[in-house]
Amino acid sequence: MFRQNEYASGEMLRSIAFSLLAIGLACFRLNTTQAQDAPSLLADLAVIKQVGPDAAGFEAATLAAKRLSAEPSSSVASLLASMTDASPLAKNWLRIVAADVADNGNFPSDILLAFFSDRSQDTDARHAAYQMLVVHDPSSKAKLLAGATDDPSLPIRHQSIAMILDEANQVKETDDKDRAKELFRLVVSQGRNPDQLQAAVKALDVLGEKIELADELGLIRRYWAIGTYENTNSGNFATAYPPEKVYAEKGRLPEAWLAANAVIPGGLESKKTVNTKLVVSDDSFGVVNINPTFENAKDVIAYCYVEFTVPEAIEAVAKLGSITASKVWVNGKEVMANEVYHSGSRIDQYIGDCQLVPGVNSALIKICQNAQTEPWAQDWQFQFRFSDQFGAAIKPAAIVQPAP
Amino acid sequence: MPSMYRSTHLRLLVASLAMALMLNVYAESDWLAFRGEGGRGDASQASPPSDFDVVSGKNVAWKTATTGRGIGGPLVIGDLVVVTGNDGEDQRDIHIEAFDRETGERRWLRSLRSTGRPFTHPTSANASPSPVSDGVRIFALFSSCDLVCVDLNGQLQWVRGLALDHPKTGNDISMSSSPALVDGVVCVQLENQGDSFAAGIDAETGKTLWMLDRPRDSNWTTPQPVELGNGSVAFVMQDSSSISIINARTGELLYKFDAKCDTTASSTYAPPMIFVPGDETTALRINSTSVEVLWQNNRLRPQRCSPVVHAERIYMGKGSVLIAGNVGDGEVIWQQRLPGINTVWASPLYTASGIFVFDAAGNVAVVKDNGDDAEVIGEPKIGEAILATPAAVGDSLYLRTDLAVVRIKQSS
Numbered sequence: 050m051f052r053q054n055e056y057a058s059g060e061m062l063r064s065i066a067f068s069l070l071a072i073g074l075a076c077f078r079l080n081t082t083q084a085q086d087a088p089s090l091l092a093d094l095a096v097i098k099q100v101g102p103d104a105a106g107f108e109a110a111t112l113a114a115k116r117l118s119a120e121p122s123s124s125v126a127s128l129l130a131s132m133t134d135a136s137p138l139a140k141n142w143l144r145i146v147a148a149d150v151a152d153n154g155n156f157p158s159d160i161l162l163a164f165f166s167d168r169s170q171d172t173d174a175r176h177a178a179y180q181m182l183v184v185h186d187p188s189s190k191a192k193l194l195a196g197a198t199d200d201p202s203l204p205i206r207h208q209s210i211a212m213i214l215d216e217a218n219q220v221k222e223t224d225d226k227d228r229a230k231e232l233f234r235l236v237v238s239q240g241r242n243p244d245q246l247q248a249a250v251k252a253l254d255v256l257g258e259k260i261e262l263a264d265e266l267g268l269i270r271r272y273w274a275i276g277t278y279e280n281t282n283s284g285n286f287a288t289a290y291p292p293e294k295v296y297a298e299k300g301r302l303p304e305a306w307l308a309a310n311a312v313i314p315g316g317l318e319s320k321k322t323v324n325t326k327l328v329v330s331d332d333s334f335g336v337v338n339i340n341p342t343f344e345n346a347k348d349v350i351a352y353c354y355v356e357f358t359v360p361e362a363i364e365a366v367a368k369l370g371s372i373t374a375s376k377v378w379v380n381g382k383e384v385m386a387n388e389v390y391h392s393g394s395r396i397d398q399y400i401g402d403c404q405l406v407p408g409v410n411s412a413l414i415k416i417c418q419n420a421q422t423e424p425w426a427q428d429w430q431f432q433f434r435f436s437d438q439f440g441a442a443i444k445p446a447a448i449v450q451p452a453p
Numbered sequence: 454m455p456s457m458y459r460s461t462h463l464r465l466l467v468a469s470l471a472m473a474l475m476l477n478v479y480a481e482s483d484w485l486a487f488r489g490e491g492g493r494g495d496a497s498q499a500s501p502p503s504d505f506d507v508v509s510g511k512n513v514a515w516k517t518a519t520t521g522r523g524i525g526g527p528l529v530i531g532d533l534v535v536v537t538g539n540d541g542e543d544q545r546d547i548h549i550e551a552f553d554r555e556t557g558e559r560r561w562l563r564s565l566r567s568t569g570r571p572f573t574h575p576t577s578a579n580a581s582p583s584p585v586s587d588g589v590r591i592f593a594l595f596s597s598c599d600l601v602c603v604d605l606n607g608q609l610q611w612v613r614g615l616a617l618d619h620p621k622t623g624n625d626i627s628m629s630s631s632p633a634l635v636d637g638v639v640c641v642q643l644e645n646q647g648d649s650f651a652a653g654i655d656a657e658t659g660k661t662l663w664m665l666d667r668p669r670d671s672n673w674t675t676p677q678p679v680e681l682g683n684g685s686v687a688f689v690m691q692d693s694s695s696i697s698i699i700n701a702r703t704g705e706l707l708y709k710f711d712a713k714c715d716t717t718a719s720s721t722y723a724p725p726m727i728f729v730p731g732d733e734t735t736a737l738r739i740n741s742t743s744v745e746v747l748w749q750n751n752r753l754r755p756q757r758c759s760p761v762v763h764a765e766r767i768y769m770g771k772g773s774v775l776i777a778g779n780v781g782d783g784e785v786i787w788q789q790r791l792p793g794i795n796t797v798w799a800s801p802l803y804t805a806s807g808i809f810v811f812d813a814a815g816n817v818a819v820v821k822d823n824g825d826d827a828e829v830i831g832e833p834k835i836g837e838a839i840l841a842t843p844a845a846v847g848d849s850l851y852l853r854t855d856l857a858v859v860r861i862k863q864s865s
Binding site: 100102103104107108110111114115118137138140141142144145146148149152173176177180184203204207208242387388389390392393394395398 | 542543545546561565566572573599601603609610611612614621625645647659660661671
């Protein structure tokens with residue numbers, strides 16, 4: 050026990066030392082007029098960065114936060130800089146303490162502006178700086194967001210795109226339709242949020258310019274659908290039916306299964322075989338409704354399969370919206386599983402990291418349906434796409450299976 | 454006075470003070486939780502004006518825009534009014550902010566990013582649970598399962614990311630159960646189809662004191678602190694099929710009753726009774742050594758909003774109708790139709806000026822209970838969306854509309 054504690058203490062010391070070094074380096078990069086950070090400030094920041102699951106490190110962090118909250122407002126950049134490499138939880142601690150510090154004395158507008166303007170800083174920290182600046186002076190918002198449509202911080206980028214959308218909607222009401230189109234096109238090309246793209250595409254449509262929203266968002270709308278399998282009392286979410294069993298083993302489904310009316314093993318004695326069906330959606334927001342394909346079946350499971358190509362390897366994010374319980378595998382590996390029925394759905398509702406390879410990739414989606422009878426619990430549909438780690442849609446170069 | 458009596462009175466006084474300290478200390482000038490003390494919605498000491506118009510400014514002391522949208526009720530703590538809010542992409546930015554009670558000026562704002570699921574139905578919001586306070590600290594929970602504790606100066610005490618610890622906890626309709634507080638324990642009831650649990654969290658340190666698995670189903674109701682007959686304190690939790698009474702300090706299940714409970718409208722505590730709404734509203738009486746079902750009534754039940762209890766009356770909002778019942782047997786006494794009131798999410802408020810009912814579009818009805826019947830004595834207007842249950846303290850009503858906080862007070 051003693052040795053374990055000793056080891057744990059050593060690990061913690063090493064971790065704190067590493068954090069101190071990281072914070073020191075981040076502060077060194079700051080191009081501000083602030084004084085050298087006191088070692089005690091850096092130590093307190095390092096302590097806060099140690100907070101972890103189940104309130105780990107909280108007692109020390111609370112004391113550190115209390116000491117830090119007495120720092121002068123000129124220290125705010127040090128706190129923001131310390132968010133580099135911090136966990137999402139630690140970032141929230143640092144955000145609150147930074148706002149508290151910014152309230153101590155003269156508001157540090159220049160320091161925050163310098164921090165915000167430095168795009169090499171942590172994206173979340175820059176967003177926190179932006180929030181403080183705008184709360185202090187709402188009129189600064191437009192100036193801060195000008196030219197931020199490609200900002201590396203997604204929330205800042207979102208705000209900037211929202212501003213462009215507002216402007217576009219105002220211009221749309223004038224005679225300058227070309228300028229309005231230009232602004233809406235900017236939203237489509239630079240935006241990352243599907244709702245913003247949807248608004249811009251709709252507006253362009255009204256202005257006579259057609260853009261296929263689903264394609265812009267990289268939404269995949271062609272699948273081989275295999276089913277149905279039993280899901281009695283919603284009890285088979287964990288059951289590995291033949292499609293997922295074979296896919297997990299081989300990384301692809303057999304060629305013989307990928308044809309309309311192909312016969313596939315059924316999995317349970319009560320249903321010895323099932324069939325493959327082609328599902329194609331023409332929904333502009335990429336909603337794939339499988340109710341018509343499987344005649345509104347209840348308490349069942351279906352699998353949807355697609356093969357597609359991308360030109361180069363990429364660390365991707367698989368994104369699924371599904372109103373019912375679902376699992377997703379990409380290139381043979383499970384990337385997400387959510388056993389939730391009829392409790393809200395939207396595009397990009399569930400996400401999971403995955404790796405796409407140059408050439409042919411594949412995805413298998415398990416979509417379950419339960420036996421709820423309420424009118425609002427009848428949907429059986431999903432939206433699926435990939436983005437890169439920064440939210441940009443990955444548009445498949447081609448859908449290989451089902452072939453067009 | 455004989456010494457024995459002095460001693461008895463002293464013990465009673467000490468016991469009363471101890472209990473007052475264990476439960477949140479409610480100064481008459483404070484409003485520290487969703488629906489106030491005991492979740493009763495009883496502000497009978499308050500006398501706000503029954504005629505006001507937020508749009509024209511009639512009897513509006515101040516109105517201040519909030520940072521983002523929120524549907525959780527406001528707190529009134531000393532000279533502060535505290536609300537939560539959310540904005541940003543997918544409602545990921547979450548905020549706690551405090552306003553000066555006299556002027557409405559913002560005193561401080563603390564912002565975070567959601568670490569759990571921020572998505573909700575458009576009607577709801579990430580900032581849907583009401584915060585709770587012990588008078589010195591504020592505990593704010595968000596639909597994303599982020600739980601924040603700051604003091605009255607906005608100084609951080611601790612932040613939990615409960616969805617970081619429980620990644621499958623979430624509900625994309627929203628997680629709207631408000632945190633409850635008693636005896637230094639913050640209770641969160643995070644029931645959903647994924648990782649469904651309730652937890653008692655140490656208010657001082659943020660550490661988990663206990664955790665209970667809960668039914669894997671959607672539930673938006675708020676746990677209710679109660680005093681048990683033996684002097685200990687507990688949380689009452691409801692789900693679609695039962696009522697559980699949980700030791701506040703240990704999480705031990707003390708009592709469980711089968712009941713078809715509502716999963717939206719929360720329970721109301723009027724010692725020694727607690728009223729749990731549902732298909733059959735259940736009244737439990739807490740005795741010195743036990744808890745018993747006093748009555749169940751399927752005619753007295755609310756729609757979405759939670760019951761209000763004052764003296765011998767229990768009031769239930771049901772859309773455009775307000776129902777009054779008898780706390781002793783649950784029998785309906787009167788039903789009053791409310792002109793101009795449609796969809797209602799906020800719970801009603803009992804005040805000395807009347808019973809206020811707020812609809813989601815910002816229409817208000819003020820009802821006077823005449824005993825055997827009722828009458829509508831006021832139809833003030835808010836003129837903007839409001840889903841949050843307001844606070845009523847002293848001469849004022851504090852409204853948390855979707856995008857603002859408003860103090861209603863008779864103009865001098």
